[in-house]
Amino acid sequence: MTPLRFTHLALLLAASPPLAAADAPPDVAGSIGQMVFGLAVVIGLLLTGLWLIKRLSVARGAMTGLxxxxxxxxxxxxxxxxxxxxxxxxxxxxxxxxxxxxxxxxxxxxxxxxxxxxxxxxxxxxxxxxxxxxxxxxxx
Known part of the structure; x- marks a missing residue:
């Protein structure tokens, strides 16, 4: 390789932004909070769905007066x-x-x-x- 190509490669590497996301430690508290929030939303949707089914359903074979x-x-x-x-x-x-x-x-x-x-x-x-x-x- 010629020295000119090395210089060109060095300039490209210097101009690119650093990979901060790969080097930084993950935010554990934020990801746990996000997971708990998602779980709460899913459980809330399930309970709301069950309540709606119970509220809107009619018992099979139900008779008035029985x-x-x-x-x-x-x-x-x-x-x-x-x-x-x-x-x-x-x-x-x-x-x-x-x-x-x-x-x-x-x-x-x-x-x-x-x-x-x-x-x-x-x-x-x-x-x-x-x-x-x-x-x-x-x-x-």
């Missing part, structure tokens, strides 16, 4: 459920394969079994069920 008054498990996948509909209370046997009507009560007969809160059984529903099953067995 209330589940109480339930008692009788096996691993079997339950006896009290359901109020149209002024009557149905005692239903619910399994994984079917739902059967076991008994029908009037609303005043069921008033002693269930309280005013339709989501909770306030009375002695499991005791009533046991007595009803014993009466049924004694009748046979």
């Amino acid at each position: 209330k589940v008054l109480g339930a008692a498990p009788v096996g691993p996948r079997e339950r006896v459920v009290l359901v109020e509909i149209a002024g009557k209370v149905l005692v239903l046997g619910v399994t994984s394969a079917s739902v059967n009507t076991l008994h029908t009560l009037s609303a005043d007969e069921a008033a002693g079994l269930v309280g005013s809160d339709p989501g909770k059984a306030a009375g002695d529903f499991p005791g009533w069920l046991k007595r009803a099953m014993e009466r049924r067995n004694d009748a046979r």
Whole structure:
């Protein structure tokens, strides 16, 4: 190589800006802050989406006037459920394969079994069920 080419190469290297980004240590606090902010935005969007889905969705099979008054498990996948509909209370046997009507009560007969809160059984529903099953067995 000729000395003129060395001079030309030296001038080019001197005129180029220094590589400060590669030489400087990374800003750890700034990058952690940016990561936490991004994570907070994503979690906020997820929670907002879930809230909107819950707020705008309609329950499948929901009927007005249908209330589940109480339930008692009788096996691993079997339950006896009290359901109020149209002024009557149905005692239903619910399994994984079917739902059967076991008994029908009037609303005043069921008033002693269930309280005013339709989501909770306030009375002695499991005791009533046991007595009803014993009466049924004694009748046979």
